[in-house]
Amino acid sequence: MRADPVRALPNRIARGPGPSLFEARQFQMTTETNPARQPVDTTRAAEVNAGDRVVIFDTTLRDGEQCPGASMTLDEKLRVAEMLERLGVDVIEAGFAIASNGDFESVYKIAERSREAVICSLARAKHADIERAAEALKPARRRRIHTFISTSPLHRKFKLNMDEAQVLEAIADSVSFARRFTDDVEWSCEDGTRTEPEFLYRAIEMAIANGATTINVPDTVGYTMPEEYIGLIRAIRNNVPNIDKAILSAHCHNDLGLAVANSLAAVSAGARQVECTINGIGERAGNAALEEIVMAMRTRADLMGVGTGIDTTLITQASQLVSSVTGFPIQYNKSIVGRNAFAHESGIHQDGMLKNAQTYEIMTPESVGVNKSSLVMGKHSGRHAFKTKLKELGFELGDNALEDAFRRFKDLADRKKTVFDDDLVALVSDGAGHEGESLKLTALAVACGIGVDHVATVTIEREGVAHSASAGGNGPVDAAFNAIGQAIPHEAVLQLYQVQSVTEGTDAQARVTVRLGARGRSHGGIGADPDTVVASASAYVNALAKLLEKAADAPEEAADPSIRSAAI
Ligand SMILES: CC(=O)SCCNC(=O)CCNC(=O)[C@H](O)C(C)(C)COP(=O)(O)OP(=O)(O)OC[C@H]1O[C@@H](n2cnc3c(N)ncnc32)[C@H](O)[C@@H]1OP(=O)(O)O
Ligand SMILES: CC(C)C(=O)C(=O)O
Numbered sequence: 001m002r003a004d005p006v007r008a009l010p011n012r013i014a015r016g017p018g019p020s021l022f023e024a025r026q027f028q029m030t031t032e033t034n035p036a037r038q039p040v041d042t043t044r045a046a047e048v049n050a051g052d053r054v055v056i057f058d059t060t061l062r063d064g065e066q067c068p069g070a071s072m073t074l075d076e077k078l079r080v081a082e083m084l085e086r087l088g089v090d091v092i093e094a095g096f097a098i099a100s101n102g103d104f105e106s107v108y109k110i111a112e113r114s115r116e117a118v119i120c121s122l123a124r125a126k127h128a129d130i131e132r133a134a135e136a137l138k139p140a141r142r143r144r145i146h147t148f149i150s151t152s153p154l155h156r157k158f159k160l161n162m163d164e165a166q167v168l169e170a171i172a173d174s175v176s177f178a179r180r181f182t183d184d185v186e187w188s189c190e191d192g193t194r195t196e197p198e199f200l201y202r203a204i205e206m207a208i209a210n211g212a213t214t215i216n217v218p219d220t221v222g223y224t225m226p227e228e229y230i231g232l233i234r235a236i237r238n239n240v241p242n243i244d245k246a247i248l249s250a251h252c253h254n255d256l257g258l259a260v261a262n263s264l265a266a267v268s269a270g271a272r273q274v275e276c277t278i279n280g281i282g283e284r285a286g287n288a289a290l291e292e293i294v295m296a297m298r299t300r301a302d303l304m305g306v307g308t309g310i311d312t313t314l315i316t317q318a319s320q321l322v323s324s325v326t327g328f329p330i331q332y333n334k335s336i337v338g339r340n341a342f343a344h345e346s347g348i349h350q351d352g353m354l355k356n357a358q359t360y361e362i363m364t365p366e367s368v369g370v371n372k373s374s375l376v377m378g379k380h381s382g383r384h385a386f387k388t389k390l391k392e393l394g395f396e397l398g399d400n401a402l403e404d405a406f407r408r409f410k411d412l413a414d415r416k417k418t419v420f421d422d423d424l425v426a427l428v429s430d431g432a433g434h435e436g437e438s439l440k441l442t443a444l445a446v447a448c449g450i451g452v453d454h455v456a457t458v459t460i461e462r463e464g465v466a467h468s469a470s471a472g473g474n475g476p477v478d479a480a481f482n483a484i485g486q487a488i489p490h491e492a493v494l495q496l497y498q499v500q501s502v503t504e505g506t507d508a509q510a511r512v513t514v515r516l517g518a519r520g521r522s523h524g525g526i527g528a529d530p531d532t533v534v535a536s537a538s539a540y541v542n543a544l545a546k547l548l549e550k551a552a553d554a555p556e557e558a559a560d561p562s563i564r565s566a567a568i
């Protein structure tokens with residue numbers, strides 16, 4: 001385990017321009033991590049606003065579940081909620097209680113089992129919704145009602161059929177009604193980023209005046225841009241007289257792939273709550289991904305000056321749980337939690353990683369709960385990584401053998417998508433893949449299939465001279481062995497022929513073992529190749545080369561009567 005290069009939290013809030021990039025890097029390398037994990041009192045807006053802790057509001061179980069195909073059973077929701085508590089999420093939006101009896105039950109059960117986290121239910125600006133939310137949240141130690149109404153002209157006109165005054169009245173009524181059940185009331189202006197600023201300020205002021213403790217400004221359709229969102233959050237702070245009585249919150253969707261950027265932008269402008277989901281699941285293109293927001297704030301605490309209470313070492317586990325219960329795969333190159341997030345295949349990068357991991361990683365894999373970075377062997381890999389990998393696998397080769405193995409590895413990697421550890425073992429052990437000094441299989445072609453004669457043509461180099469021959473047989477392997485017998489006539493007989501798949505998949509290498517016997521000696525040969533016939537012929541030539549080399553050393557030995565022909 002190596003030291004985590006990412007360090008958090010300077011005790012200040014970044015409201016103005018941060019340090020220069022150069023100063024930032026210096027900072028990153030020299031300060032210490034301080035995961036502030038104490039629960040936050042989310043009703044004390046003034047305190048939260050004055051601090052450097054960002055409230056993490058997870059909506060995996062509400063907005064996350066809203067996308068097609070992500071529905072979770074009660075049991076699955078309870079498992080996710082338990083994981084979110086362990087992760088250190090501050091607020092868990094457990095559902096939309098009025099949506100169905102199932103949603104009510106899951107909010108209720110999550111509330112019953114909750115510990116530190118604030119449990120929250122969504123509710124429209126309707127008494128029935130709010131009462132249902134309050135009922136479902138009753139067992140929670142800490143509860144929040146999250147009520148919302150659209151504020152944009154488009155939504156007012158076409159969706160709600162309400163004018164500005166009616167919307168303002170609905171805000172006053174819903175927020176004050178929600179406050180009868182709890183001190184922790186969040187109000188959201190749905191489609192806030194497409195709302196006329198002047199009306200938005202009035203709507204927010206109305207929510208605060210009626211007791212809202214958190215004001216969420218959703219970018220409901222993922223339309224805004226970071227600069228614009230910064231401008232909006234700053235304008236709200238400058239134009240809503242009592243804004244400091246509430247925590248400002250960002251809720252961003254990913255329609256333009258900007259959900260995380262916009263959320264971070266809002267924080268840099270003074271928002272102190274971010275709404276997000278594990279793996280970024282959610283309506284349409286999804287919500288801002290929790291793991292990306294948290295790790296961005298942690299990794300760039302030097303610039304942002306804020307942190308969260310999340311135990312980042314549980315991030316990978318949480319991501320895998322949500323992926324498995326929703327059945328949504330995690331894309332390989334997904335930031336933080338994708339399987340390639342800490343994997344390196346390119347030789348130059350692998351070499352850098354071996355010399356100092358910070359050359360190509362800005363956070364440690366351990367910091368997000370991954371055991372270690374992986375050096376994946378493939379056609380882009382170089383000698384440094386190859387040598388290191390072989391060493392890990394227990395092979396220490398001399399310079400010439402290493403060079404030879406590296407050449408064969410590159411040939412194999414050109415033909416095979418992934419070169420697994422077992423492929424490397426097959427490649428270097430027992431001389432597999434190089435037939436011997438005295439014989440070299442340089443060409444092989446076979447005709448096989450249904451309704452064709454099985455014929456093989458081989459070329460074998462012996463002491464620099466090419467010997468070619470063709471022969472038929474009972475199947476392509478038999479034909480190849482017969483052709484080898486024609487090209488290099490010999491009296492050895494086949495004692496053993498075995499094929500194994502080294503790894504899985506249709507491009508897996510076949511590992512073939514052949515044993516040949518003659519004159520009281522027998523020698524094994526091994527061949528490995530994605531083409532089974534090539535692997536077989538290599539193994540045969542490998543065994544034959546050893547026999548011929550030994551026979552040249554001791555020509556007088558008598559024939560062994562036990563040697564028999566073996567069927568293929
Ligand atoms: C941006 C968001 O993510 S908002 C949350 C979206 N999530 C969901 O909708 C999931 C859960 N929803 C549901 O189960 C259902 O939609 C229910 C139970 C909430 C409502 O179902 P229904 O009563 O059949 O209404 P339906 O969904 O068809 O239409 C929504 C109604 O709510 C009204 N409405 C929408 N938002 C709000 C609001 N914030 N406050 C008050 N009324 C609202 C609409 O104008 C419409 O009213 P109308 O029937 O008078 O035209
Ligand atoms: C209900 C609100 C917060 C929402 O999900 C949105 O506007 O995207």
Ligand SMILES: [Mg+2]
Pocket residue numbers: 063218220251253283
């Ligand atoms: Mg949303």
